[in-house]
Amino acid sequence: MNGYLDTRNKTECYGCGACVQACPCNALYMHEDAEGFRYPVVENDKCVKCGICHKVCPHENPVDKCNGKQFAFGGYVRDESIRNESTSGGAFSALADTWCDENYVIFGAASEGLNVYHTSIQDKAQLQQFRKSKYLQSNVGNSYNEVKKYLSQNRKVLFSGTPCQIAGLKAFLGDVKQDNLLTVEVVCEGVPSPLYIRRYAEWLLQRHGAVIKNIDYRYKDGNKWDFQVMYIELANDYRIKIDRWFNPFWSIWLNHLMSRPSCYKCPFTTKERCADITLGDLWGVHIYCSELYGSNKGASLIICNSIKGQEIFSRAKSNLYGHDLDFSVALKYQSPMRKNIDYNDMREIFIKDLQNENLNYKEIVMKWGR
Numbered sequence: 001m002n003g004y005l006d007t008r009n010k011t012e013c014y015g016c017g018a019c020v021q022a023c024p025c026n027a028l029y030m031h032e033d034a035e036g037f038r039y040p041v042v043e044n045d046k047c048v049k050c051g052i053c054h055k056v057c058p059h060e061n062p063v064d065k066c067n068g069k070q071f072a073f074g075g076y077v078r079d080e081s082i083r084n085e086s087t088s089g090g091a092f093s094a095l096a097d098t099w100c101d102e103n104y105v106i107f108g109a110a111s112e113g114l115n116v117y118h119t120s121i122q123d124k125a126q127l128q129q130f131r132k133s134k135y136l137q138s139n140v141g142n143s144y145n146e147v148k149k150y151l152s153q154n155r156k157v158l159f160s161g162t163p164c165q166i167a168g169l170k171a172f173l174g175d176v177k178q179d180n181l182l183t184v185e186v187v188c189e190g191v192p193s194p195l196y197i198r199r200y201a202e203w204l205l206q207r208h209g210a211v212i213k214n215i216d217y218r219y220k221d222g223n224k225w226d227f228q229v230m231y232i233e234l235a236n237d238y239r240i241k242i243d244r245w246f247n248p249f250w251s252i253w254l255n256h257l258m259s260r261p262s263c264y265k266c267p268f269t270t271k272e273r274c275a276d277i278t279l280g281d282l283w284g285v286h287i288y289c290s291e292l293y294g295s296n297k298g299a300s301l302i303i304c305n306s307i308k309g310q311e312i313f314s315r316a317k318s319n320l321y322g323h324d325l326d327f328s329v330a331l332k333y334q335s336p337m338r339k340n341i342d343y344n345d346m347r348e349i350f351i352k353d354l355q356n357e358n359l360n361y362k363e364i365v366m367k368w369g370r
Helices: 018-022 080-085 091-099 124-130 143-152 163-173 194-208 248-254 261-265 307-319 327-332 347-355 361-368
Strands: 028-032 038-042 071-077 104-112 115-121 156-161 181-186 212-219 229-234 239-242 277-281 300-304 320-325
Touching (some): 018 163, 071 091, 091 300, 104 124, 104 143, 115 124, 115 143, 163 181, 181 307, 194 212, 194 229, 194 347, 277 307, 347 361
Parallel strands (some): 156 181, 181 277
Antiparallel strands (some): 028 038, 104 115, 229 239
């Protein structure tokens, strides 16, 4: 199967960067396009046509899905402080604490201002930086090479990311022994263009005279997990809180006006998964498991896809409050595990408005927000 490096068809590139990291000649680099998404670029004067970049592409060479019997669990971590710091119910922290008992490395997405990137930690006390959902595609950087190095040193590795990032890692590793690797993915509805939040940041700078220092897309504001409050702290300590119903980001993103082109044809939107464990919000909790709502402080859905995932979860379960769920019922409330997001025919027009410097942020959201 040909991929983006041959076709330049952007629906065929997930932005995982596996090709760049695998190149033995450093003949590839990731470059941001006009929509803000990263794609590989080949430096032809360095390329020796070895084909390694094609071999590690998860689009050209799809990785195997997990073969364990899947089961679902709903609930939240018993430690209230961790639950409060987490976007959902804190399940990731419970799993990380269990898997990473000694000689471990944890990879996840961290953020500084508007910059989202993959990094690693070797002390669980630093796990907080991975807890919050970032709602931007992280820059994987050289993480796949680092995972490979740590596995060769017989260290335990936990790698968390989007489904396509997990697939990219597994394609990159190939035949590398992965007994010491635990992969944890998030349920993903598609990654939005970073142009949106940059335009918002420009408007805030003009209005309040400061750049964005921190942004929490899913601030709980006490007991408001399903309010999906966006909380922004500017460099001058000015703070902004916006409930979902008044935040145009949610309506624009969920109307699929600004997702990465490959997200509309994502091959990972099926119940069969690449990662050992899938994590998401426990949507539908009011309907089929209201006892797990937990005062609206956040609840997680945990789906174990492999034998390894099931074994780790069984050990982590004592740190969680909740119970097993009917997998088929849970799946009804997780559309990204059943189908691709729908392409919005107005996407191209919206993106052009984002790129139009003659329109300010307020004018854009007044036109497109609902």
